[in-house]
Amino acid sequence: MNRAITPDARTTWRTTLAVARLALACGLAVSTGAYAQADGHPWQDGLDWRGHHARMTASPDGWRLRTDAAGTAIERDIAIQPMRSDTASVLFDGLFALAQDELQRAQVASITDNAYDSGRPIPCPCFETGEKWRYVWTRDLSFAADLALARLAPQRTRDSLRFKLSDARAGGSPGTYVLQDTGSGGSWPISSDRVVWFLGAAALPPSDDTDAQRFADQTWSALTATLAQDRQYVFDEDMGLYRGETSFLDWREQSYPRWTADDVGFIGQSFALSTNVLHYRALRLAARLAHERGDARAAQYDAQADALARAIDRRFWRDDRGLYMSYIGTAAHPVPFEAYDLLGLALLIDSGIAPEDRARRALSNYPTLESGSPVIWPQQPGIAIYHNRAIWPFVSAYALRAARRLDDAPRIEHEIRSLMRGAALAASNMENFELTTQAVHVDDGALSGPVVNSPRQLWSVAGYLQMVMEGVFGLQADGSVLPKIPVALVPMLFGERDTVSLQLRDGTIVLHRPAHVDGDLLVAGTTRREGDTRHVQLIGKQAPRAIADVRLDAAAFAPASPDAPTLREDGAQWRIDVPAGTRLYVDGALRAEAIAQPRHATLPRRPAQQCLSLTRVAGGVESLHGPTRCVGDETTVEGAWPRQWRAPTTGRYALSVDFVNTHGPINTGITAAVKRLIVECEGQPAQTGPLVMPHGTAMQRSSPVVIEAKAGGACRIGLLDGFNMSYLSHNAHYTGGAGGIDGPLNAADIGALHVMPLTENVAR
Known part of the structure; x- marks a missing residue:
């Protein structure tokens, strides 16, 4: 039974909020929302921020947003949209309509990018990535699909995801694969987060229509082939992790040591939290689909996912900080890094890999500012604003999802306010914002930025829609309604009202506020249906509190990295x-x-x-590592392939080659060279592993292949072709460099072979 709010109950409610605000003023850990009241109103018709103002007014035809934060006054009219929130905040309701309007603008019949078909339109009933990004990118699309698009536009989401699948051209391994877009050192396997595609595919609602069934079969084919290929080329058996660049943080100088600007080999050999969590999610999906299809590989996928989860939790946890590291070093030198990123942490928490105590501690310890949460910490010196010194709304949406999983009321409120403020002041769901000001651009000489900042960025739009539908109204992927509303947001959302509602395409959610509240979080009590309307009676809950052991400054800079040791x-x-x-x-x-x-x-x-x-x-902050220097009794082997080598002692050895790969610039392309080294030693089975050779301008050292050899055994060492993104049929349209329209290219100038003992080997 729903209870109306009486005048006495409203007095009780206001008293509760007053007590909460008093606790905040006294420094108690109740909510980060105290600052939100500083402008004198609870964000109902607008907000004020650092001398800038945003105001929303409603009319029978929609809303008008006025803002002056971009340096000039902007007025934007927003029409009524198919979905509508009805709250005490015209600002909240109008911004929800704005996100829907921008989602409509992202739906196109063709896409363009100068690196594909020489910039000519490519027919595709897809979502384009942003006002400045008119193509479909695997990573952006997949995160956006997972956040909201799969629910709101399943057919267009399928068409967009399908555009990022490809079979192989002549010379490539047969199968259907997910495309890794152009990137550092010539793309995959330096960047190896293409499995994010399966995050988007898994978010699509079940459907019996013919195209949905066809897409499900395509997903299964791509999943098995892509996972098998990644297991072969980027999985490290000794570490139990997948190698490759951090997901989304793919501009190396922004978050990796500055020396990687000219040497991405380290990035391809290191291990990133986000990329490993995405592989875990893909393995879990493979296990589920295999069970559903009666495929014998189900147990294998389950076992691989379990082992990967254990390795992630063990390898990336840094107990002295109470945080999970963004990435760690190579298998040869798996050093901890003072580098943390919010997307990796949020994905980890949402995936359930982290034990609850560590998850709660890590989210509590991850630094914030009043403006929002930075995508990386600490900030890097001498680097322009983009990922560095920045807030990215889609990452804030994932942080919101993680906070909801942990019932972290202060963090839920914090991320909701950051998303609202950014959209309101910019009059668009921007790609990113400068960290301390939440401005779309800050002048700082050569470090000014964000360097690029697109309006109506697709994953930002999706993140805002997710914030409203899931973050506030609690709509889950399975259709259930599980709101978790911080008490500090009640003045904005409810005002003097008894209810707030969300009108969806297939029904309405009505949330009823309680007469009395115990706690700092409103959650679902009872639910009842009236036709296609679900009424949810909210009740109070005391959320568990995490005490941060380490106090961090979100805007703090790390020291510059030193040189290699002498x-x-x-x-x-x-x-x-x-x-x-x-x-x-x-x-x-x-x-x-x-x-x-x-x-x-x-x-x-x-x-x-x-x-x-x-x-x-x-200042208590550690720099990123300087370059690695390795020493040992290395042997050099030259000559024609296959090359001959005799093991002096029994043990493990790392084999690598000198190479030069000038088939593309270091920041993009699809022609990272990938070969397979095959080693046949007397009395032993053949051993093989990948040699990865990214783009660069000077002689480099490839990734190592680790083998075991017996003392005195003669070994024959040969090279086989591997795989790179130029082998995919999709890239026959690539006109931005080598390996595209003129055919696949998987080559490097290879020099000496180096053999380094890895253990205190013994003669036998």
Whole structure:
């Protein structure tokens, strides 16, 4: 039974809010929303921010938004949309309509990009990525589909996702694969997050129509082929993780060490949290679909997903910070990095991989500002604003989803306000915002930015729609309604009203506020139906509170990375300079630290590989690692292929080659060279692994292939072709560089072969 709110009940409600605000004023951890009342009204007809103003007015025909935050006054008329929220806040309701309007504008009959078909229109009933990005990109589309598009426009979402599938051209492995878009060092496998496609596909609602069934079959084919290929080329058995760049954070200098601007080999050999979580999600989907189809691989996918989840939690957790790292080093040198990103953390929490205590602690520790949550922390010095020093609305939407999973009322409120403020002040769901001001552009000399910032960016639009439908009204993928509304948002949403509602295409959700509240979060109590309307009686809940052990400044900068370590031979040991304010890491672990004064460290000289790097520490923040330097008794093998080598001792060895790949610029393209090294040693089965050789301008060292060899065994070492994105039929339309319209290209100039012992091998 629903209860009306009486005048006495309203007095009780106001008293509850007053107590909450008093607690906030006294510094108690009740809600981040105290600042939201500073402008004197609860965001019902507008908001004020840093001297700028946004105001929304309603009319029978829709809404008008006025804002002056872009430097000039903007007025935007917003028509009534198919879905409509009805709350006490005309600002909230109008911005929901704005997001729907921008979603309509993103629906196109053809797409264009200068790197495909020389910029000519390509027919596709798709979603374009943004006002400035007129193509369909795997990552952007898939995250947007997962957030909202799959629910709201399933057919167009299927058509858009289908555009990113491809079979192989001649010379490539047969099968249907997800396309990794152009990217660092020539794309996949330097970037390896194409499996995000399955996140979008999995969000599509079940349907019996013919096209949906055809798409389900295509999804299964692409899933099995793509997972098998990634297992072969980017999975590391020793680490139990998938190699490759962070998802979305794909402009290397923004979030990786600055020296990777000219050397992306490290990125391709490192391990990223977000990319591994996406592989986990893909494996879970494969297991579910295999069970449904009676496919014998179901148990294999389940086992792989379980093992990956354990490896993610173990490898990326940094207990001293109470956070999960954005990425870690290579298998040869798996160092921790003082690098954290909000998307990876949110995906991890939403996937259920992190134990609840760690998830709660990590989200509590991840830094914020009044404006919102940065996509990376700490910020990197000397780098222009884009991912660095920025808020990205779609990432804020994923943080909101993670906060809902944990019943984190302050964080739920914080992300909702950040999404609303950004859209209101910019009069659009922008690609990104500068971190401290939430402005669309900040002048800072050579570091000004965001460097690129598109209006109506697709995943930002989807993130805003998700915030309203799921974040406030609690609409779940299965159609259930599970609202989790922070008490601090009640003045904005309810005002003096008893109910708020969301009118969808297939029904209406009505939320009824309670007469009395215990707690700081309103959740579903009872639900009843009246035709196609669901009435949800809200009740109060005391959300669990996480106490942050580490207090972080969201705008804090890391120190600049130091150079590679300097080593000198000193008899039977190496002597290593450790400059003041730096830390020395050896083989993935902290070995020495210099506080105020420089010092020297020593390392025994031995045949087996030892890898070293330095970081710098200032203000309690550690820099990203400098370049890695590895030493050991390396053997060089030259000559025609196949090459011959005899193992001096029994043990494990890392084999790599010198190469130059100038078939594209270091920041884009589809022609990262990928070969397979095959090693046939006497008395042993053949061993094989991938050699990855990204674009660059100078001689580099490939990724290593680790083998086992027996003392005295003669080994024959050959090269086979591997796979890269130029083999996909989709890229026959690529006109932005090599490997496209003129045919596949998977080549590099290969020099010496290097063999490095990895263990204290013994003669037998």
